[in-house]
Amino acid sequence: MSILKPKIICVTGGKGGTGKTLVAVNLATIFKNHGKKVLLIDGDVENPNTYLLLGAKLKSLANVEFFIPKINNEKCSMCGLCAENCLSHALLKVKDIPPIPMLNLCSGCKLCYKICPDNAIEKDSKIIGTLYESEKNEIKLMLGELKPSEARSAVIVKSLMQHLDRIIKNPNVMPDVVIIDTAPGAHCDVEELIQKADIVIPVTEPTRFGLLDLTRIIELITLLNKEYRAIVNRASLPGYKEEFSLELKRRDIEILGEIPLSQEVVESYCQGTPLMEDPSGIYTSSDAYHAFNQIYDNLLKWSDIQK
């Protein structure tokens, strides 16, 4: 029995504003145009905004909860074991008073809950974020959102990936292709998403910032043993392009394709309709449209996704 599994493509890039979402949304659209079932995941849980570029409306899927300790004062013998062992010092414990939780410091490790000899610490929870789903133009979208001022974005990312696992295991809803759009940076939220992918596409631009951040994200991708090819967005930006291309060559960074700086890209971006959706056919003759199709062809050749 063969195990069917969707191809998971992670679009990332280190630098902010390089066009990760632009690439993710347009790739999703091209796959859909070719009859594939596509699931797009926005993994930038601090600023999820992929749905805007897709022109989709969000529907709440699940709240993400986070453990907080609740002290049962009647059971508490005030031994202080919980506070002594709390590495985050999130339990204020003074003589003759049960511990007072300082919730903004709590890491959610549950150690206090596990070691309390009186079973006086109960599991409580707070909502730190929400998962949403949506669908637009036959592209399914899933995203997670961390509440502003909450710190544990990794918990939202993990919850998002658990939902993905459930979808992948269910043959009735299993997509052909999953495209994950990450946050900028090379931190552990991005790492978690890259880890999930079969192939990785870092998006960059021909600037000094673009090169620096590309090399950082590639370092992470390489650490995770994933195959990658870069997309150069705003490829026609003048000034640094030649040097940039030489640097990529020198570092053996393979290019999946280039997207020129173009009026059409900006226009579709501002309108919130993917360029490759192009319902009225006004973009089909543009350079950017050809560029995306070229990237798609290259992607099929590189990966083993069936046409």
Place this chain on the structure above:
Amino acid sequence: MVVIAIPSASSGGLSDKMDARFGRCQSFTFVTINKDQIKEVKTVPNPAKDEMGGAGILASQTVYNEGANEVIVGFLGPNAINSLKSLNMKVFQAPNNNLPIREVVDMHMNGKLSIIDAANVGRHHGGRGGGGGYGRGGL
């Protein structure tokens, strides 16, 4: 009778200077006042001074457990004020940060210090750099 805790710059006592930091001061000086008279002075080292995080909470525990019901501070972070408020301690603001402790106590006895009930610096203010990092890690 009130017992005031004052963050101290070295080993504490009336002739020591105040430490501007609360959570990470070297020691605390405890001054017991009864009918406008200093009755007792004791010093306690601050076990929280080198903690990575949560120093304000540990320091609050110390001043409470050592019997203080009022605290005079220079800088005070968010964890410290939350802890001190949870413990119903009165917190007074010293006019500047390196006065001799004897002078600060005199000012307090003359009613010249005002109560504060909000942090006046951000978290990890008095640390030695690094430390902080509310990052994406965890779980």
